Amino acid sequence: MLAELPDARICTVLVAEDDDDLRTAIAAILESDGFATLCAANGPQALVILKSDRPDFVLLDLNMGGMNGLEVLELKAADRRLASIPVIAITGSPKAAVPRGAVGLLRKPFNLDEFLRVIEARRELGQTGT
Helix, strand or coil, X not given: XXXXXXXXXXXXXXXXXXXXXXXXXXHHHHHHCCCEEEEECCHHHHHHHHHHHCCCEEEEECCCCCCCHHHHHHHHHHCXXXXXXXXXXXECCCCCCCCCCCCEEEECCCCHXXXXXXXXXXXXXXXXXX
């Protein structure tokens, strides 16, 4: 089954995660569930992809080295073309709250059922940047 939005387009997810293995695993899970994926290994790459490809939503690691996820959220919010793209934050911090500019939070390590439930809820809402 392809992960289609209400307008029958395939849902595209940007996975911004600096851990290569986790980024690859998340992308593989999403692709096996019918999503298209784009990947970024750091904050600057994520911003370039956001601007050029305009994914339907973003999975954003908050603790990336260099430009962290909170900085990406700030820059995204400041760009009116990107501000409406929903972001689900990912963090290993047990005390983290959903950051300003994000619509949800997944704590690492997350189990597959929790991950897919959050992703499917986002897809079903059909919230996109377009």
